[in-house]
Amino acid sequence: xxxxxxxxxxxxxxxxxxxxxxxxxxxxxxxxxxxxxxxxxxxxxxxxxxxxxxxxxxxxxxxxxxxxxxxxxxxxxxxxxxxxxxxxxxxxxxxxxxxxxxxxxxxxxxxxxxxxxxxxxxxxxxxxxxxxxxxxxxxxxxxxxxxxxxxxxxxxxxxxxxxxxxxxxxxxxxxxxxxxxxxxxxxxxxxxxxxxxxxxxxxxxxxxxxxxxxxxxxxxxxxxxxxxxxxxxxxxxxxxxxxxxxxxxxxxxxxxxxxxxxxxxxxxxxxxxxxxxxxxxxxxxxxxxxxxxxxxxxxxxxxxxxxxxxxxxxxxxxxxxxxxxxxxxxxxxxxxxxxxxxxxxxxxxxxxxxxxxxxxxxxxxxxxxxxxxxxxxxxxxxxxxxxxxxxxxxxxxxxxxxxxxxxxxxxxxxxxxxxxxxxxxxxxxxxxxxxxxxxxxxxxxxxxxxxxxxxxxxxxxxxxxxxxxxxxxxxxxxxxxxxxxxxxxxxxxxxxxxxxxxxxxxxxxxxxxxxxxxxxxxxxxxxxxxxxxxxxxxxxxxxxxxxxxxxxxxxxxxxxxxxxxxxxxxxxxxx
Amino acid sequence: xxxxxxxxxxxxxxxxxxxxxxxxxxxxxxxxxxxxxxxxxxxxxxxxxxxxxxxxxxxxxxxxxxxxxxxxxxxxxxxxxxxxxxxxxxxxxxxxxxxxxxxxxxxxxxxxxxxxxxxxxxxxxxxxxxxxxxxxxxxxxxxxxxxxxxxxxxxxxxxxxxxxxxxxxxxxxxxxxxxxxxxxxxxxxxxxxxxxxxxxxxxxxxxxxxxxxxxxxxxxxxxxxxxxxxxxxxxxxxxxxxxxxxxxxxxxxxxxxxxxxxxxxxxxxxxxxxxxxxxxxxxxxxxxxxxxxx
Numbered sequence: 001x002x003x004x005x006x007x008x009x010x011x012x013x014x015x016x017x018x019x020x021x022x023x024x025x026x027x028x029x030x031x032x033x034x035x036x037x038x039x040x041x042x043x044x045x046x047x048x049x050x051x052x053x054x055x056x057x058x059x060x061x062x063x064x065x066x067x068x069x070x071x072x073x074x075x076x077x078x079x080x081x082x083x084x085x086x087x088x089x090x091x092x093x094x095x096x097x098x099x100x101x102x103x104x105x106x107x108x109x110x111x112x113x114x115x116x117x118x119x120x121x122x123x124x125x126x127x128x129x130x131x132x133x134x135x136x137x138x139x140x141x142x143x144x145x146x147x148x149x150x151x152x153x154x155x156x157x158x159x160x161x162x163x164x165x166x167x168x169x170x171x172x173x174x175x176x177x178x179x180x181x182x183x184x185x186x187x188x189x190x191x192x193x194x195x196x197x198x199x200x201x202x203x204x205x206x207x208x209x210x211x212x213x214x215x216x217x218x219x220x221x222x223x224x225x226x227x228x229x230x231x232x233x234x235x236x237x238x239x240x241x242x243x244x245x246x247x248x249x250x251x252x253x254x255x256x257x258x259x260x261x262x263x264x265x266x267x268x269x270x271x272x273x274x275x276x277x278x279x280x281x282x283x284x285x286x287x288x289x290x291x292x293x294x295x296x297x298x299x300x301x302x303x304x305x306x307x308x309x310x311x312x313x314x315x316x317x318x319x320x321x322x323x324x325x326x327x328x329x330x331x332x333x334x335x336x337x338x339x340x341x342x343x344x345x346x347x348x349x350x351x352x353x354x355x356x357x358x359x360x361x362x363x364x365x366x367x368x369x370x371x372x373x374x375x376x377x378x379x380x381x382x383x384x385x386x387x388x389x390x391x392x393x394x395x396x397x398x399x400x401x402x403x404x405x406x407x408x409x410x411x412x413x414x415x416x417x418x419x420x421x422x423x424x425x426x427x428x429x430x431x432x433x434x435x436x437x438x439x440x441x442x443x444x445x446x447x448x449x450x451x452x453x454x455x456x457x458x459x460x461x462x463x464x465x466x467x468x469x470x471x472x473x474x475x476x477x478x479x480x481x482x483x484x485x486x487x488x489x490x491x492x493x494x495x496x497x498x499x500x501x502x503x504x505x506x507x508x509x510x511x512x513x514x515x516x517x518x519x520x521x522x523x524x525x526x527x528x529x530x531x532x533x534x535x536x537x538x539x540x541x542x543x544x545x546x547x548x549x550x551x552x553x554x555x556x557x558x559x560x561x562x563x564x565x566x567x568x569x570x571x572x573x574x575x
Numbered sequence: 576x577x578x579x580x581x582x583x584x585x586x587x588x589x590x591x592x593x594x595x596x597x598x599x600x601x602x603x604x605x606x607x608x609x610x611x612x613x614x615x616x617x618x619x620x621x622x623x624x625x626x627x628x629x630x631x632x633x634x635x636x637x638x639x640x641x642x643x644x645x646x647x648x649x650x651x652x653x654x655x656x657x658x659x660x661x662x663x664x665x666x667x668x669x670x671x672x673x674x675x676x677x678x679x680x681x682x683x684x685x686x687x688x689x690x691x692x693x694x695x696x697x698x699x700x701x702x703x704x705x706x707x708x709x710x711x712x713x714x715x716x717x718x719x720x721x722x723x724x725x726x727x728x729x730x731x732x733x734x735x736x737x738x739x740x741x742x743x744x745x746x747x748x749x750x751x752x753x754x755x756x757x758x759x760x761x762x763x764x765x766x767x768x769x770x771x772x773x774x775x776x777x778x779x780x781x782x783x784x785x786x787x788x789x790x791x792x793x794x795x796x797x798x799x800x801x802x803x804x805x806x807x808x809x810x811x812x813x814x815x816x817x818x819x820x821x822x823x824x825x826x827x828x829x830x831x832x833x834x835x836x837x838x839x840x841x842x843x844x845x846x847x848x849x850x851x852x853x854x855x856x857x858x859x860x861x862x863x864x865x866x867x868x869x
Contacts, residue, residue, distance in 0.1 A: 037804055038772040052775065053768040060765055101769030114768060 003066070003127045004058025007303070009341055010123060013348050014050060016532055019043075022117050022352075025359040036109035050120045056100055057124045065093050065131035069256075072132060073423050076255035079248045084212035084258045093135050094167070097128075103139075104165025106146050111157065112165035118289070118358065119351035122296045126347075129300025133427035134256030136297045137209050143289040144171030144217055148236065151273035151282050156236060160215055172213035173286060174205040174262060181207070182440050184219065184279055185229035189264060191220035199271055201235060201264040207249065209434075211260025214239050217286065218269065219278050234278040237269035253426030288384070290435045291392040292351060298392075298399035298431040299343050305399075305424040306336050309406040312413075312421075329409060336402045338542045343395045345525040346518070350384070350391040353457075357384040383457060386448025389441035390518050396432035403428040439511070446510040449517045450488055461524035466531050473544040477523045480551050484516050487558045494561065504566045512554040519547040578633040578691040578729060578751075580624045583680055583711070584617040584652060586645040587701045591615070613648045616696030618763040620755070623726060624694050625656045625764065631729055633691075634658050638683050640668060640676065643781035649808050653774035654766035661687075662779050665812040670825030673702075677710030679823050682816040684715055692734065693754040697722060708756035718749045724760035777801070779808040 004010060023046045024030065032039035040046035068089040078085045097103060105121040107113025121142065129136035145164035148156055163169035180186045189203030201220050205211070216237050223231035237243065242265045249259040273282050310333055313324035323329045360377035363369050369377070403425040407414035414421035432438045448454060458481065466474055491509060494502040523544045530540035565572075588609035624635045637652040638661040639645050649660035663683055671679065684690055693715070695708035705721075712719035720736050727735040727746065735748045739758055778786075778801055787794035801807040813823055821827060848854045862868040 037806075038769055040772075048775075049768075049772050052766075052771055056765050056768055056771065064762070096764070099764055099767060101767035101771075112769075114772065 001062035001066075002055065002058040003061040003130055004054040004123075006058075006062075009344055010054075010126070012529070012533060012536070013344060014054065014120075014123065016529070017119060017348055017352060019047075019050075019117050019119055019352070019355065022119075022355040022359045025363065026115055026117060032109060032115070039109050039115065049114075050116065053102070053114070053116070053120065054123055054127065057102060057127050060096055060100055061127045061131035064096055065128065065135060068093065069132040069135075070420065070423070072134060072256040074255075077248060077258035079245070079258070082245065084245055084248060084260065086258070087256060090135065090138075090256050093132065094138060094170075097139060098167025103142065103167035104145060104161070105142060107142075107149060107161055107165050111149075111161035113161070117351075117355040118292065119348060119355055122292055122347065122351045125293050126296040126300040126303070129297040130304045131300075132256060133297055133301050133424075134254040136293075136300065137254055137257040138170060140290075140293040140297065141171045141173070141210060141213070143286060143293060144173055144215065145169075146289060147173075147217060147282060147286045148272065150285060151234070152236070156270065156272065160236070164215075169215050170210060170213045171215045171217070172208055172210045172260075173290070174208050174211070174216050174218040175283060175287075176205060176207045178204055178206045178261075182437065184283065185232070186227070187219050187221060187232055187279070189218065189220045191218075191222040191233060191235055191269065192224075199235060199269045201237060201267045201269050203264050205262040205264070207434075208260045208262050210257055211248075211262050212239070212245055212258055216243070217272065218264075219283050220269075222271075222275055222278070229279040230276050232278040232283075233275045234272045234282045235269040236272045237267050240267060242267045251430075253423070253429055287435060288354075288388050291388050291441075292347075292354060294431050294435045295343075295347050295350070295392045295395035298396040298428060299340075299347055301424050301428045301431070302340050302343065302395075302399040302402040305403045305406040305421065305428070306333075306340050308420055308424070309333065309336065309402075309409045313409050323409070332405050332409060334542060335546070336405055338539055338546070339398045339402060341536075341539050342522045342526065342543055343398045345529060346387075346391050346394050346522050349521075349525055350387040353380055353384045353387055356380045379456070382448065382453045386445055386453045387521075389436070389444035390514060390521075392436070393432075393438045393441040393445070393514065394518050394522070396428075397438055399428040399431055400425075442511045442514050445514045445517075446506075449513050450492060450506075452485075452488070454517065454521060458521060458524060461521075461528060464528055464531065466527060470527050470530050470537060470540065473541060474524075474527055476544055476548055477520055477527070480516070480523075480548065481520050483551070483555050484513075484520060487513060487516065487555055490559050490561070502563070505561075505563045508563070508566060509558045512558050516551050516554050516558075519551050523547050578627070578631060579687075579689055580627065580633050580635050580692045580694060581684055581687060581690045582617070582621050582624050582635060582637045582652075582657070582694045583683075583707075584621065584637050584639050584648055584696070585614045585699050586611050586639065586641050586648045587614045587699050588612075590700045611644065611647070613651055614696055614699045614701075616698060616700075616757060616759060617648075618696070619759055619761055620694040620696045620757040621652055621655065621657065622761045622763040623723070623755075623757050626761070627692075627726060627729060628656065633729070636661065636687065638663065638680070640664070640671075640679055640683075643779065643785070646777075646779040646782055646808050649779075650774060650777050651766065653777055654771045655764055656767065656770060660777070660808045662781075662808055662810045663812075663816060664779075664781060664810060665824075667813045667820065668824045670828060671823060672828035672830035673704050673706040673710060674829060675823050675825075675827035677707045677714060678827060679813070679816070679818055680707070681711050681714035682818045683811070684711070686811075686816045691751045692729070693717075693752070695754065695756050697756045697758050705756070708754060712754035715752075715754070717752045717754055719754045719756070720747050720749055721756045723755045723757050726755075774806065776804075777806040777808050780810040782808075 020043045023043055027039060030042055033041045040049055072087050072089050075087045104113035105116050108115050125136050125140045128139050145161055148160055175184060177187055191199055191201050193199050201218055218235045218237060219232055220235055221231050222233040244263040246261040246263050251259060313329055314322050316323050357380035360380055363373055364377045407421045407425055410421045413419055491506055494505050496502045526540035526543050530537040589612045627633050628635050635657045636659040637649055637657045639649060640663040643664050646662050649662055653660055668679060684693060698705035709719055720738055722739045723736045724739050725737040727737060732751050734751055734753055737744050737746050783794050783797050848858050
C-alpha cells in the first residue's frame with residue numbers, strides 16, 4: 001500500500017502544480033547544485049525528487065503509521081510523574097520519519113534540510129495525517145524551524161536548524177494562555193531582562209500542542225506597561241527544569257499528541273527577531289504556516305474518512321443490494337468526493353501562492369529586487385493573506401462534514417469504537433478550532449474579499465481556454481461573480497440609522513461573503529483541472545451546479561439587508 | 576571500535592507477485608515479464624547491517640554479482656544508508672550455480688579484506704536454495720550462523736546472535752570474522768529522502784558507458800565527476816576480483832539442469848499401510864522405485 005500512489009487526485013495535483021518558478025528561486029537558479037549533493041540540477045530533477053519523496057512518505061504512512069493509528073488513539077499520550085510519555089508506537093513513527101530524512105523538509109540544504117517548497121511539504125503532512133492525524137501534530141511542527149529560519153539570526157539558525165532537520169529537536173509554539181486564545185494581543189506571559197541583558201520568561205501557557213518539546217517559540221510581553229499586540233515579542237527557549245509541564249489535557253481526539261499546560265518559572269530565553277514584532281509579524285507568519293498545515297491535516301482525515309465510507313457502502317448490503325446503489329447514499333458519497341476534491345484544489349492553489357510569497361519576500365528582504373519583483377511580492381502577500389484563511393475554513397469545515405457523513409453511512413456500526421469512522425470524526429473536530437476558529441478565519445479573509453484581492457487571479461482563471469461543456473459552467477460562475485461584486489458593494493455601502501458604516505452588518509454577513517468567494521474560486525480551479533483531464537469534468541460540473549444554489553441562498557441573505565438580529569438577538573438568546 | 580560489514584545482495588525477478596505471462600510454456604520463469612526487485616531477505620540482511628550501523632557506527636558495504644542492470648539494487652541500498660557499493664559483472668560469470676556463485680563472492684570478500692562480518696539473506700526467491708551464504712563461509716573458512724533473527728551484541732572479535740530453529744531459537748556466540756544468513760526478521764527501512772536525492776544519481780561504469788555509447792570521452796568525464804562526488808558504483812570483472820576462470824560461471828558450475836517440470840499437485844487416494852515391518856518395507860520400496868526417495 002502507498003498513500004501517495006493510491007491517490008489519483010493527489011498525484012494529478014502534483015503533476016499539474018507549477019512549482020517551476022518557486023523551485024528555481026529556492027535553488028538559487030540551480031546554483032545550489034554545485035554546493036550541495038542533494039540539490040537538484042534543474043526543475044525536472046527537482047520534480048523527480050518530489051515524486052520519489054512522496055512515494056517514500058506514502059509507503060511509510062500506509063504500511064507503518066496507519067496500522068498503528070488505532071492503538072495510538074486508544075493509549076494516547078500519558079502524563080507520569082510530571083513527564084509526558086508518548087505511546088511507543090508514536091515514538092516509533094517519529095523515528096521512522098526521522099530515518100527517512102523528512103524532518104526538515106523546507107529547510108535549506110545548508111542545514112541538512114531538503115529545501116522543498118511548502119506545497120510538497122503540505123502534501124507530506126496530508127499523507128501523514130491520513131494515516132494518523134495526531135502524528136501530523138508533531139510532524140507538522142516543522143513550521144517552527146521554518147519560523148526560526150525566516151526571523152532568527154544566523155547564530156540561532158546554526159544552533160537549532162540542523163537539529164530540527166535531523167529529527168533530534170522537536171518544537172512547540174507557545175501562544176495561547178489560560179485567558180487568551182483568539183485574543184492573542186492580550187497575552188500576558190512576561191519577558192524581562194537581567195542586568196546582563198539575558199532574557200527570562202515568567203507565566204503560564206495553555207493548550208500547547210507538544211508542549212513537552214525540546215525547543216519552544218514563545219509569545220511574551222517584553223514591553224512593560226503595554227496591553228496590546230505591539231508590546232509582544234517572540235522568544236526561543238529550550239526544555240529545562242524551570243519550564244514545567246503542569247498537566248496534559250484529556251481530549252476528544254488527536255490522542256497521540258500531548259496538549260500541555262506550561263508554567264514558565266524564569267525560563268532563560270533568546271529574543272527571536274525584533275522586539276515588539278512578536279505578534280504582528282512573526283506569530284502571524286507562524287500561524288499562517290500552521291493554518292496551511294491544519295488544512296492539510298483536515299484534508300488527510302477527510303481522505304481517510306471518505307475511503308472508509310466508500311468501502312463500507314460498497315460492501316454493506318441491505319434489501320439485497322449494496323447500500324451505495326441507493327440514491328440516498330450515492331448522493332452523499334458523491335457530495336463527499338466533490339468536497340474532498342474541492343478542498344484539495346483550494347489547498348494546493350493556496351500553497352502555490354504561499355510558496356511564491358515566501359520566495360519573493362526572501363528576495364525582497366535579502367536581494368536586490370526589481371520594481372516588478374517588489375510588486376509581485378506585494379501581490380502574493382495579499383493573495384496568500386486572503387487565501388490561507390479561506391482555505392482553512394473550507395478544508396476544516398469540509399473535513400468535519402465528511403467525517404460526519406462517514407459515520408452516517410456506517411449507521412450504528414460507525415458509532416462503535418471498533419471502526420475507524422468515530423476516530424476520524426473526533427480527530428476532525430479540532431481542526432476548525434485550533435490555529436484560529438473558522439469564525440476567526442472569516443475575520444482574516446473578509447478584508448481581502450471586500451478589497452477584491454483575488455479578482456486578478458480569478459480573471460486569469462476565467463480567461464483559461466475550456467472545452468464547450470465546461471465553458472457553459474464557467475458562464476454560471478461568471479454570473480455568480482457579478483453577483484458577488486454586487487453583494488460586496490451592498491455591504492460596503494450599507495449604513496446604520498445615524499449614517500455611519502454598518503460594521504455590525506458587515507460582521508454578520510462576513511461568513512456568507514467569504515463562503516461565496518470560496519465557491520467561485522474553487523469552481524474555477526475545478527474547471528481548470530477538468531480541462532486538463534476529462535475524467536475530472538463530472539466532479540467540476542457537480543461542484544458548480546451545487547454551488548449555484550448554495551451561492552444564491554447566501555446572496556439573498558446578504559443583499560436582503562436583514563439586520564434585525566443585530567437589534568433583537570438577546571431576545572432570542574435569552575428567552 | 577569500528578567494524579566493516581559486507582552485505583551480499585541480489586537482484587531477482589519478483590516471483591512473489593506472479594501475473595499472467597510470468598511463466599513460459601516450458602514452465603520456466605519468464606524473467607522479462609517480471610519486475611526485477613531487491614531480494615526480500617537480502618533487504619532483511621541490509622536492514623540488520625544498518626541497525627548495527629545505528630548502534631555501533633559500523634561501515635556497511637554492499638556487493639552484488641549480476642547483470643549491469645543489478646546496479647539498481649545497489650543504488651537502492653545506498654539510498655537506505657549503505658556506505659559503499661560494488662558491482663561484480665562479467666559475461667564469464669553467467670550461468671553460475673551456487674558453487675560458482677559462492678566462490679565468486681568469496682573472491683570479492685577476499686579482495687576487500689579486513690571484513691569483520693558478512694551478511695547474506697537466507698535465500699533468494701528465484702532459486703530458493705539457501706546454499707550461497709553457507710558456501711561463502713566455507714570458502715572464506717570463517718564460522719557461520721544461519722537463520723539469524725537478531726544480533727544481540729557485536730564486540731571486539733566476537734558476535735552474539737539469536738538464530739531461529741524449529742520450534743524455538745538458540746543463542747550462539749562466534750569469533751569474528753563470521754558470516755550470518757538472515758531471515759525475514761525485521762521491517763526493512765524505506766529509502767531516506769535525503770539520501771535518495773543524492774544517490775539517485777549514482778551510476779556504475781557500465782551504466783555510464785551505455786548512456787554515452789557514442790561518446791567515450793564524455794563517458795570518461797562523467798565517470799570522473801561521479802567518482803569525485805562519491806557517486807560511482809565500483810565495478811569489477813572476474814579478473815579484477817582475482818577469480819580463477821575455471822571456477823566461475825557456467826564452467827565452474829557442476830550443477831546441470833536436466834529438465835524443468837511444471838508440477839501440478841493433485842490429491843490422490845489415501846492408501847493404508849499396515850504397521851508391520853513388511854508394510855513399511857513395501858512403502859519404502861515404492862518410494863524408492865518412483866524416485867521420491869534415493
